[in-house]
Amino acid sequence: MPTDLQFFPAGDRAILAQLGKEIDEAVNDRVRTLYRAVLAAADPAIIEAVPAYTTVLVHYRPEVRSFAEMKAFLTDLASKTAADNTAETGRRTLVVPVCYGLHFGPDLWEIEEKLGLSRQEIIDIHSSRDYRIYMMGFLPGFVYLGGMDERLAYPRLKKPRLRIEAGAVGIAGGQTGIYPSVSPGGWRIIGNTPILLFDPSKEPAVPVSAGDAIRFRPIPVDEWYEIKHRVQKGQYEPEVIL
Amino acid sequence: MKIKVIAPGVLTTVQDAGRFGHQAAGIPEAGAMDRASLALANDLLGNPEDAAALELTVFGGTFEFDGEGTIALTGADMRPFLDGNRMAMDAAVSVQAGDRLELGSAAQGVRTYLAVSGGIDVPVVLGSRSTDWKSRLGGLEGRKLRAGDVLESGTDGASLRQTAAELVETQGSSWKQPILQRLAQATDPEGVTQIRFLFGPQDSMFGEEAKRTFTESIYTLSAACDRMGYRLEGAAVPSLNGTDIISEGICFGSIQVPANGQPIVMMADHQTTGGYAKIGTVLSEDLPLLAQLGPGKKIRFVPVCL
Known part of the structure; x- marks a missing residue:
């Protein structure tokens, strides 16, 4: 059983399980293991349950289990699944095709210039x-x-853009990320993916979950349009590496 | 029965008991702000308790019914008139084809629930009919209602989502008391409403004195209070060593304290995760009270134990 498992009340209907105090892969592996065990328990x-860097927030019905009972239940789940911590069962890598530059990546020119x-x-x-x-x-x-390779670290825009397209791939300081929907934002945009990270017409609406991984695959502009076309027709199957 | 929107009011959306099971993917729970009033309205009509209704905010607007049915209004009293006659709150009322329901400003409370027999029938998106306007999900095209919109009532009384129904059903016994009565009971003669909360998860980031400040001060709801969160104004709650934490899941009712020490209570449309320390969490039974308070209202946080 992880010795640093701690519980905190988050109101009368949620309990926060904390599995570590630092952002690191081993802690996040334990988060994922406990999260998956909670889902699998179907209690x-x-x-x-909502997994994060170091925690799993579990929303529960106090009329079925008290806080103390939830604590015992989750402690038990965590110790039973401790063996899985290294097994990484079910971790997936989603391949995200990205067309870098052009109108898809309006900040790429500036980054090239400034980073040399x-x-x-x-x-x-x-x-x-x-x-x-x-x-998520x-x-x-x-x-x-x-974390991204430090060589690509670049500060956010001082004044956020009012509109960033869905699928925009950006850099903010040492982080990289993808805008799942149209949104205002200050990330530097270097490319765009034609695939949808959020599609409410699908179950699940989001093709990945915490603990999975993302791999960016550079694509030329014609492939971007080809994939976009397939996505719009509902004929695109995301490429997932198990 | 069809419900036609003649005038939409300030902010009218379709809401049910919330969208559950998708917060891990960053999809908010949304749902009625005052779930007790939603449950009461549905109960009055014999609807499943998680059936969708209209949530009207501050100023109600005008609706016309096409067909016969039963409706109920709960929550804030917006001085409703049905076909020219004052309509009772917290009661099932029959409507005829062509009847008009006119609502004004809320004299007391902020949110009114207009439920119809059979519930409001809009497509179920990710397990819920609730409008999440930020993600443009659910409700009617994921947006607030406009003049000219036409909604349909549902035809069957069967619960779509037993889970959410159980959620509401199993709350405390005071859950179905009309919310304005509860609000009056929880508010002192000076107009300060007692809101019960539990310390945690990050109350240890605040010293004893800060906790005393938090529980002994009166906080005023600022102008920045909406379905996402309530920003409060009052005595600053100092933290021991900053208020940033590693981002984690948050709840409807989480009380975040950012660096300026002014608490923010996360409400129904809250983002799924946040990076500010949370000194406490509002008791689920008291969230409907908070949902009925608007800018300028005063509250005091009363600590309780599990």
Whole structure:
């Protein structure tokens, strides 16, 4: 059983399980393991669970289980599944095709110039590693990704744009991310993916979950339009590596 | 029965008991702000308790019914007139084809629920009919209602989502008391409403003195109070070492304290995660009270134990 498992009340209908105090992969693995165990338990007391960097927030029905009973229940789940911590069962990598630059990436020119890197170098660095999805939040389908290569770190816009397109791939400081829907925002936009990270007409509406990973695959502009066309016709199957 | 929107009021949306099971993907729960009044309205009509109704805010607007049915109004009293006659709150009332329901400004409370027999029938999106205007999900095209919109009432009384119905059903016994009565009981002669809360999850980031400040001060609801959150104004709650935390899931009722020490209570449309320390969480039974308070109203946080 993880020794640093701690519980806090989050009102009379939720309990916060904290599995560590730092953002790191091992802690986030334990978060994912506990989250999956909570879902798998399909317990009548549990309404839903929200995994984050270091925590799982579990919404429950106090009339079915008290706070103390929930604590015992989750402690038991965590210890039973402790063996899974290294097994990484069911972790998936979603391949996100990205067309870098052009009108898809209006900030790429400035970043090339200021960082003294060629376009190809930026694309190679950005697409050369898998990014862990530590958690989701902010907007439906917004993924909080693990660290980017430091060479690409670049500050946000001082004045956020009023409109950023759905699928925009951006950089904010040392982070990279994807806008799942049209939104205002201050991230520097370097490319765009034609796939949908949030599609309410589908179940699940979001193709990934916390603990999965994202891999960016550079695509040429004609492929962007081809995939977009398939997405719009509902004929695109996201590429997932198990 | 059809419900035609003649005048939409200030902010009228379709809401049910909330969208559950998708917060892990960043999709908010949304749903009625005052779930006790929603449950009461549905109960009066024999609807499933999580059936969708219209949530009217501050100023109600005008609606016309096409067909016979039963309706109920709960929550804030917007001085409703049905076909020219004053309509009772918190009661099932029959309507005839062509009847007009006219509502004015809320004299007391902020949100009124207009329920119809069979519920408001809009498509179920991700398990709920609730409007999430920020994500443009649910309700009628994911937006607030406009003049000329026409809604249909549902035809069957069967619950779509037993889970959410159970949620409402199993709340405390005072849950179905008309909310304005509860509000009067919870408000002192100076107009300060007692809102009960539980400390946590991050109350340890605040010292004893800060906690005393929080529970002994009177907070005023600022102009920035909406379906996402209520920003309060009053004595600043100082933290011991900053109020930033590693982002984590938050609840309807979470009381965040940002760096300026002015608390923010997260309401129905709250984002699913947040990075501010939470000194406490409003008791679920008292969220309907808070939902009926608007800018300028005063509250005091009363700590309770589990």
